[in-house]
Amino acid sequence: MKVVSTYLYQEWNTPLHRLNPVAKLLVFSCFILTATLYLDVAVPLTFLIVSWLMGWIFAHISPLALMRRLSPILAAALGLAIFNTLFYGGPREHLLVALGPIHIWREGLFIGSSIGLRILCVASYSILYMWTTDPSRLVASLMQQARMPYRLAYAVLAAYRFLPILQREWGHIQAAQQVRAAHLSRHESGLRRIVRSGMPLLVSGIRQAERLAIAMDARAFGASPRRTHYIRTHMKASDYAFTVASLAACGLILFALSELGLLRSFLVGVAESLAGAPQ
Amino acid sequence: MTEYGIRVNALHFRYADSSTAVLNGIAMEIQPGETVLLLGPSGCGKSTFALCLNGLIPDEIPGDFSGEIWIGPYMTGHTPAVRLRQQVGIVFQDPETQLVMPRVDEEVAFGLENLAIPEEMMRTRVEEALSQVGLAEKVRAQVETLSGGQKQRLALASVLAMQPAVLILDEPTANLDPAATRSFYRTLQALKHTTKATILLIEHRVDAVLPLVDRVVVLGKEGRVIAAGTPREIYATDGTLPYHAGIWLPSSCHLARALKSVGWPLEGCPLTIEEMEHAIRTVQPSLLRSEVAPDTSSPSVSSGFDTAISAEGVHFTYPDGTVALRDVHLRVPRGSFFALVGANGSGKTTLAKILVGLLPAQKGTITILGQVLTPRHRFQIARQVGYVFQNPEHQFITERVRDELAYSLDSSLDAEEQRRRIDSLLERFGLREYADFNPFSLSQGQKRRLSIATMVAMEQPILILDEPTFGQDYQSAQEVMSVLHALQQEGTTIFCITHDMQLVADYAHEVAVMAQGRIIFHGTPRALFRRPEVLSQAGLDLPPLAALSARLGLNGLYTVEDWLRWAALHTRGRINVSPANPQTASG
Numbered sequence: 001m002k003v004v005s006t007y008l009y010q011e012w013n014t015p016l017h018r019l020n021p022v023a024k025l026l027v028f029s030c031f032i033l034t035a036t037l038y039l040d041v042a043v044p045l046t047f048l049i050v051s052w053l054m055g056w057i058f059a060h061i062s063p064l065a066l067m068r069r070l071s072p073i074l075a076a077a078l079g080l081a082i083f084n085t086l087f088y089g090g091p092r093e094h095l096l097v098a099l100g101p102i103h104i105w106r107e108g109l110f111i112g113s114s115i116g117l118r119i120l121c122v123a124s125y126s127i128l129y130m131w132t133t134d135p136s137r138l139v140a141s142l143m144q145q146a147r148m149p150y151r152l153a154y155a156v157l158a159a160y161r162f163l164p165i166l167q168r169e170w171g172h173i174q175a176a177q178q179v180r181a182a183h184l185s186r187h188e189s190g191l192r193r194i195v196r197s198g199m200p201l202l203v204s205g206i207r208q209a210e211r212l213a214i215a216m217d218a219r220a221f222g223a224s225p226r227r228t229h230y231i232r233t234h235m236k237a238s239d240y241a242f243t244v245a246s247l248a249a250c251g252l253i254l255f256a257l258s259e260l261g262l263l264r265s266f267l268v269g270v271a272e273s274l275a276g277a278p279q
Numbered sequence: 280m281t282e283y284g285i286r287v288n289a290l291h292f293r294y295a296d297s298s299t300a301v302l303n304g305i306a307m308e309i310q311p312g313e314t315v316l317l318l319g320p321s322g323c324g325k326s327t328f329a330l331c332l333n334g335l336i337p338d339e340i341p342g343d344f345s346g347e348i349w350i351g352p353y354m355t356g357h358t359p360a361v362r363l364r365q366q367v368g369i370v371f372q373d374p375e376t377q378l379v380m381p382r383v384d385e386e387v388a389f390g391l392e393n394l395a396i397p398e399e400m401m402r403t404r405v406e407e408a409l410s411q412v413g414l415a416e417k418v419r420a421q422v423e424t425l426s427g428g429q430k431q432r433l434a435l436a437s438v439l440a441m442q443p444a445v446l447i448l449d450e451p452t453a454n455l456d457p458a459a460t461r462s463f464y465r466t467l468q469a470l471k472h473t474t475k476a477t478i479l480l481i482e483h484r485v486d487a488v489l490p491l492v493d494r495v496v497v498l499g500k501e502g503r504v505i506a507a508g509t510p511r512e513i514y515a516t517d518g519t520l521p522y523h524a525g526i527w528l529p530s531s532c533h534l535a536r537a538l539k540s541v542g543w544p545l546e547g548c549p550l551t552i553e554e555m556e557h558a559i560r561t562v563q564p565s566l567l568r569s570e571v572a573p574d575t576s577s578p579s580v581s582s583g584f585d586t587a588i589s590a591e592g593v594h595f596t597y598p599d600g601t602v603a604l605r606d607v608h609l610r611v612p613r614g615s616f617f618a619l620v621g622a623n624g625s626g627k628t629t630l631a632k633i634l635v636g637l638l639p640a641q642k643g644t645i646t647i648l649g650q651v652l653t654p655r656h657r658f659q660i661a662r663q664v665g666y667v668f669q670n671p672e673h674q675f676i677t678e679r680v681r682d683e684l685a686y687s688l689d690s691s692l693d694a695e696e697q698r699r700r701i702d703s704l705l706e707r708f709g710l711r712e713y714a715d716f717n718p719f720s721l722s723q724g725q726k727r728r729l730s731i732a733t734m735v736a737m738e739q740p741i742l743i744l745d746e747p748t749f750g751q752d753y754q755s756a757q758e759v760m761s762v763l764h765a766l767q768q769e770g771t772t773i774f775c776i777t778h779d780m781q782l783v784a785d786y787a788h789e790v791a792v793m794a795q796g797r798i799i800f801h802g803t804p805r806a807l808f809r810r811p812e813v814l815s816q817a818g819l820d821l822p823p824l825a826a827l828s829a830r831l832g833l834n835g836l837y838t839v840e841d842w843l844r845w846a847a848l849h850t851r852g853r854i855n856v857s858p859a860n861p862q863t864a865s866g
Contacts, residue, residue, distance in 0.1 A: 009381075011421075135381055165376075175673075176673040177674070179635055179665070180674060180676065180687065199678075200673060200675060211371070212377070212379070214340075215369075215371055216379055217335055219389060219393060219438070220360070220364035220390060220394055221389075221393050223364050224359075224393065229398065230389075230405075232398075
């Protein structure tokens, strides 16, 4: 089993790459939060387009390339959107399509696409972040700008390190078990296979994590409360400017959407479905 | 840098989650600047001992600790952690789980940051350490792009940058191929001259490292020092002591033991091939002048046998564009012991995975016992071909040794028959006392035997093994090989991926060499050992005894058996030399 790339991170030199990782984290989290708090189509759609534009303008990543990286999530988002459209059980008024037992309501379509778009939006910003952020600089700026305790900051890095290791182990275990189970039941369900592989994955995951922890401790990690930094990160004027401008843009977008009557608050949505009352 | 020795007194340790102690009263003294080789069977506590020396035990790892360890003036357990970790650096076995940072220079800096070394000083130290291990030009490379050997040298650099007084290397080359191992020890050899560090080296295989060490300490199974002394003292009297402790002897020592047993008057125990050469030249100069038995073995591949596996024009490229196999042609005779050798990354494992249907051949044809392998036959083929992975743990599915074997058996067998077969497998693989153990709690050697047993239980006519002796002590490696040999004698085709050239010499009927995704040689081991250019192209070494035979100008003495046969022939020849019987004399 080959691991294609350990980190999603691509070492380019673009404005989005040069940005302070904590500033970028703040802005992206804010966008994701806004996009998911509205049970709505317009908001996640707008922020999805914003992520494409940001990637395109500031990091030379074409929307197409970004979406290609997202393809597995794209499928999941589409599936969820269709499911929620077809099995919509909330208040309904406008029937769009009726094909035998299949009824598609406008309200159902609205909820379905909203859920799908929100998933895409979260994924799009996450991929864009990992693509343009050097994990070492992220850890450095978490410690230096966000004042995070260094043990916690390094846990972030350990998570980065562990994804590919677990991915590779999973491949090994699947292969080994395919070889062993071959004579038994070739039509074993996927779920059973996952359960059966889970135990070795857990055992080997824990053991590898222990080894990594011991290796880190052996190099004096955590031995002293004070630490120096090999990588320095700073909040430059451009970082402040980007943060302020982005947050302002976020507010502006919401204002514009509400002026256009396209905004429906998450809370309103929840209240409506709980009450079950038609609008 | 200060020079510190190590003093250990009545060291006992038991892990908190275990009922038996690992270390049982270890006492030893290592002089400042000395290089010491620590030997012992697997599971005897060598790695635990290393963690005691830098204070992680008892500081971080819970358990029952007693005794005293002094690193120069510092006593572990009573010294600030940061001082102890700085003074004692450890390079571990697995490159994947000891590197922390994504980039090479950051990795070296990680330890320095922890020691709170000022920023300006860090950069010089990073560069120095990297150039000491020959990675200066990789300073800004991503760690994941390095080879296994480079990663281990990076781990070494990361420890060196901290300027430790004591350097511990815990099986640093266990995951490396022969070429990378050689280069790692060349680096260490050079370091011995530039640093004054006290070095403690833990290794199973001793051939490559004996020239580096001043002293050897042997730990026994019970977690106690059973011998200590210079290599010559340890291996004096035929190396009987390490032999009984189940640890590897230098190949020259094995040969000397065998030749002495047939009456050769060899003195002591030669530690290296060079010494063995000298000893033979001194003891038996007349034999060397006499005609050497010609190598009568056929250099070509046997063609009269049925074919177990054949590959024709097989190509494979990974999704990231790495070309793993290019136009591979291979034919494995049925019932043979077949070895596939080559450097790490040459395509051996990819080929094996294609042969068992875990990966599809992108071009070309695979035929297993006369049946062409197609994706549809994937599962049927697994009934013909067993595959033992490099890491046995990946294969375990249940929580009991007995259940592991039951899982492999045909479920249509009745309960009585199942029990009978399981018992006979447990017996055969030396696992009878462990029937109710959790597979994950077994020792390395036991895990390996169990993983082979689960495959043997399925009774496939072909068995593929990926590095079956990897990381094992001498005794368990011998046990694994004798099981494989017996299986082959019973008619199973054994296909073995390995780096161990002595294993190839001792067991294989045929051998294929891979380099850069191609088969660059296929023939008998004897034919291969006459082609040094093929070996060096693939980054492999001659097996030690073959190297000895070449140095003495004797062709074809590749195994202990070869040497004994040759010795016997000549002893008889000398006895029979008389005018009445001229034919025998010339033999």
